[in-house]
Amino acid sequence: MQTLGSFMIYTRIVGSGSFLPTTVVSNNSLAKDLLSRGIHTSDDWIVQRTGIKQRYLAKDDINTSYMAVESAKMALTDSGINASDIDLIIVATSTPDCIFPSTACIVQSKLNANRAAAFDLQAACSGFVYALSTAESFICSKKAKNVLIIGSEKFSRILDWNDRSTCVLFGDGAGAFVLTASYDCGILSSCISSDGSISDILSVSGHFEKGEIKGSPFVKMDGQSVFKNAVKVLEESARAVCNKACVDISNVNWFIPHQANIRIIKMLGRRLNVSDDKFIITVDKHANTSAASIPLAFNVARLDGRIKNGDLVLIQGVGGGFTWGSSLVRI
Numbered sequence: 233m234q235t236l237g238s239f240m241i242y243t244r245i246v247g248s249g250s251f252l253p254t255t256v257v258s259n260n261s262l263a264k265d266l267l268s269r270g271i272h273t274s275d276d277w278i279v280q281r282t283g284i285k286q287r288y289l290a291k292d293d294i295n296t297s298y299m300a301v302e303s304a305k306m307a308l309t310d311s312g313i314n315a316s317d318i319d320l321i322i323v324a325t326s327t328p329d330c331i332f333p334s335t336a337c338i339v340q341s342k343l344n345a346n347r348a349a350a351f352d353l354q355a356a357c358s359g360f361v362y363a364l365s366t367a368e369s370f371i372c373s374k375k376a377k378n379v380l381i382i383g384s385e386k387f388s389r390i391l392d393w394n395d396r397s398t399c400v401l402f403g404d405g406a407g408a409f410v411l412t413a414s415y416d417c418g419i420l421s422s423c424i425s426s427d428g429s430i431s432d433i434l435s436v437s438g439h440f441e442k443g444e445i446k447g448s449p450f451v452k453m454d455g456q457s458v459f460k461n462a463v464k465v466l467e468e469s470a471r472a473v474c475n476k477a478c479v480d481i482s483n484v485n486w487f488i489p490h491q492a493n494i495r496i497i498k499m500l501g502r503r504l505n506v507s508d509d510k511f512i513i514t515v516d517k518h519a520n521t522s523a524a525s526i527p528l529a530f531n532v533a534r535l536d537g538r539i540k541n542g543d544l545v546l547i548q549g550v551g552g553g554f555t556w557g558s559s560l561v562r563i
């Protein structure tokens with residue numbers, strides 16, 4: 233939100249969209265597949281420790297830009313805004329099609345969004361809240377009127393399918409928002425934060441050097457450290473954005489935290505004194521889709537009628553970097 237003269241300029245969500253690959257893999261089916269390679273896990277362990285029951289996995293011919301474009305088309309249709317009227321495209325992803333061109337430029341071309349500037353944003357699982365906050369800055373400073381933000385991940389590409397402590401946790405998918413400048417309502421307050429000093433608790437260290445991959449091409453995670461830090465920063469940033477907007481947490485209608493683990497979400501609810509039924513939960517069906525998890529969850533609740541115009545929604549991301557952020561939005 234920004235005051236210009238006597239007018240408040242808000243960043244309003246006017247369209248949302250999502251895309252999930254067609255292949256659904258249940259815990260049982262994944263456990264069977266892993267067992268055939270000597271790796272033991274079970275539906276019971278995965279459900280009890282994470283709340284995940286299944287995940288969607290993209291086949292070889294589906295990449296991050298494809299999923300991004302499909303979710304963007306749905307969001308554009310929902311918004312009624314033409315691709316040619318989009319000023320800026322931001323794709324939040326840790327699994328870009330290639331190093332460059334950016335996935336955002338590929339999306340721009342496929343959508344014929346000819347006027348748009350386009351770039352990727354890398355903040356791991358916090359990417360979508362970082363994109364939302366960045367888009368808000370462009371809109372409130374009048375550098376852009378219509379912005380398309382997308383979280384898209386083919387996370388299965390960077391999973392070590394021999395590491396049961398990570399490979400059961402993630403899935404693929406994409407989600408998108410169309411945002412526009414509004415005098416009525418939209419983002420009331422937002423914050424993004426980082427702590428690079430604990431970057432080693434969640435990383436993919438691999439990179440190219442002289443034609444070779446150096447470091448690991450796979451996700452490495454100290455699950456318990458990530459868990460503890462996630463609960464702490466999600467609570468702090470929820471309180472910070474609500475205080476900034478002078479909104480009591482009890483007046484927030486819906487909470488959409490990053491969907492990584494149901495136990496993180498339940499612990500957050502207890503700390504904020506918010507009942508479970510105010511949380512939008514998709515981790516059971518989608519697993520952790522990194523930067524895509526928030527718009528995927530938002531779109532589920534928008535389509536099934538839970539999130540309505542006028543509702544106050546708290547959107548929260550957390551992940552590698554270490555990064556986190558929150559936005560309090562009047563829909």
Ligand code: UT7
Nearest residue numbers: 273274277281282357396397400455456458459492493551
């Ligand atoms: O998107 C970024 C944000 N990411 C997150 O928020 C993830 C945060 N962390 C977590 O969600 C949890 O820490 C995990 C779900 C990753 C792990 O849960 P945990 O309760 O912290 O389990 P743990 O790592 O302490 O492991 C407990 C046991 C270990 O066995 P021992 O040493 O007790 O014998 C693991 O080897 O569970 C074992 N284990 C498994 N067993 C069956 C680890 N992975 C599996 C598995 N199946 N897939």
